Amino acid sequence: MNQYETVFIATPVLSDVQLKELVGKFRGTITENGGQIVHEEDWGLKKLAYPIQKKSTGFYYQIEFKAEGDLIGKLETQYRRDERVIRFLTFKMDKYAVEYALKRRSQTAKKEEE
Secondary structure, three states: OEEEEEEEEEOOOOOHHHHHHHHHHHHHHHHHOOOEEEEEEEEEEEEEEEEEOOEEEEEEEEEEEEEOOHHHHHHHHHHHHOOOEEEEEEEEOOHHHHHHHHHHHHHHHHHHHO
């Protein structure tokens, strides 16, 4: 199993309930196809670098997961079919990226404890 990270940007007109439903849909796609979610982060509403579909902001969400390579095609097909997703990016993490992600998460946890 390889480790992957996916980030998608959802349209800013979604309510909290709609956003949670959207995230649940993609989380379900990963787990139903044999993937394991390692970590996920809601980055919130952020300004885009340039307008996309006449929108200047979007909800960013990141999911780290372990899965076989054939799951990526299924997940990205779901992203393309959902009109609420403005942009997405999925990449395979090498051993250095995995180490960095673990280090970053532990530092974030320490800051939250303080």
